[in-house]
Amino acid sequence: MSDDLDAIQRVLADDVESFRRLVERYQRPLLALVRNLTPPNTDHEGVAQEVFLIAFRRLASFDPKRSAFSTWLFTIARNRCRNELARRRPVAGAELPDIVDPRSPERAASEAELFRQLDAALDALPFEQRSAFVLAELQGFSYEEIGRIEGIGVGTVKSRIARAREKLRRLLRHAAEPHL
Amino acid sequence: MNDELYDLFRRRAEAEPTADFADRVMEAVRRERAVRCERPSKGLPRLLLSTPAVRIAACVLACLACMYRMAAVVAVFFAQ
Numbered sequence: 001m002s003d004d005l006d007a008i009q010r011v012l013a014d015d016v017e018s019f020r021r022l023v024e025r026y027q028r029p030l031l032a033l034v035r036n037l038t039p040p041n042t043d044h045e046g047v048a049q050e051v052f053l054i055a056f057r058r059l060a061s062f063d064p065k066r067s068a069f070s071t072w073l074f075t076i077a078r079n080r081c082r083n084e085l086a087r088r089r090p091v092a093g094a095e096l097p098d099i100v101d102p103r104s105p106e107r108a109a110s111e112a113e114l115f116r117q118l119d120a121a122l123d124a125l126p127f128e129q130r131s132a133f134v135l136a137e138l139q140g141f142s143y144e145e146i147g148r149i150e151g152i153g154v155g156t157v158k159s160r161i162a163r164a165r166e167k168l169r170r171l172l173r174h175a176a177e178p179h180l
Numbered sequence: 181m182n183d184e185l186y187d188l189f190r191r192r193a194e195a196e197p198t199a200d201f202a203d204r205v206m207e208a209v210r211r212e213r214a215v216r217c218e219r220p221s222k223g224l225p226r227l228l229l230s231t232p233a234v235r236i237a238a239c240v241l242a243c244l245a246c247m248y249r250m251a252a253v254v255a256v257f258f259a260q
Contacts, residue, residue: 016213023202031201032194045201052205053212138190 004069011059023052026070029139030077036134037081037127040119047084051077067148074139075149078131085127121171125164132157133164 003021010018030051034044054076055062062072122130132150135141136157141149143157150157 016209017206019209020202020206023205027197027201027205028194031197035193035195045197045204048197049201049205049208053208056209056212138193 005064008059008062008064008069011056019052019056022055022069022073026073027052029070030073033074033077033134033139034081036122036138037078037131038084039123042084047080048077051080054080068145071141071145071148074135074141078135078149081131082127117172121168124171125167129160129164129167132160133168136161 004025007018007021011022027048031044031048034042034047034051038044038047051073055073058076062069066072067075122134125133128150132146135146135149136143143154146157147154152160
């Protein structure tokens, strides 16, 4: 995106405040990725903030000829999430994010339980499958972009996503049945 | 996964960041930049050592100094 490049050039020319444009544009999808790639008790915003800080430090090494800024940023985020999973730094008292739910309390409770099971199912996936699945299904990246982020070929991306779907389907089958 | 479940999952995952998230990131970025600006004198040796030619020259100088010192120590015995 040319607007990204404009902001990057300004930041590199010492206009640090232009970095805010990149933060505001990517904060939502980045946070969504972090939420889906790390356990619920992780300090998601802390991890997302670190990702932006790493991107700021390494901005001079970003090459627009090799990839889009979003691909580059999500590669950093994906690697940071993998490190976070390895480190497993739970935050005391952290809970699942609250959402305003207009449905009945029974239905909301049932969905909360379903979400817990979904998180558990995602946690049960190997990180590579989980990452490819989340990038494709929840972030809407193309297989080519996922390949660049993961550093693998398109064929491997497809097989990882297929395996992740199959495992999730199997893990969630009995959990989803009462909800169907 | 059925569509309703998938949509719920997606909606929950895409919950908004806190209102001051961008402010906090920018605060961290400004701190990072301030630290960078404060340490040019400390960073100079690191900057010099970051080029291969300077690194090699520094190693050669260190080796020569070391050999000179060793020779000076050995020379004490020969002098006697």
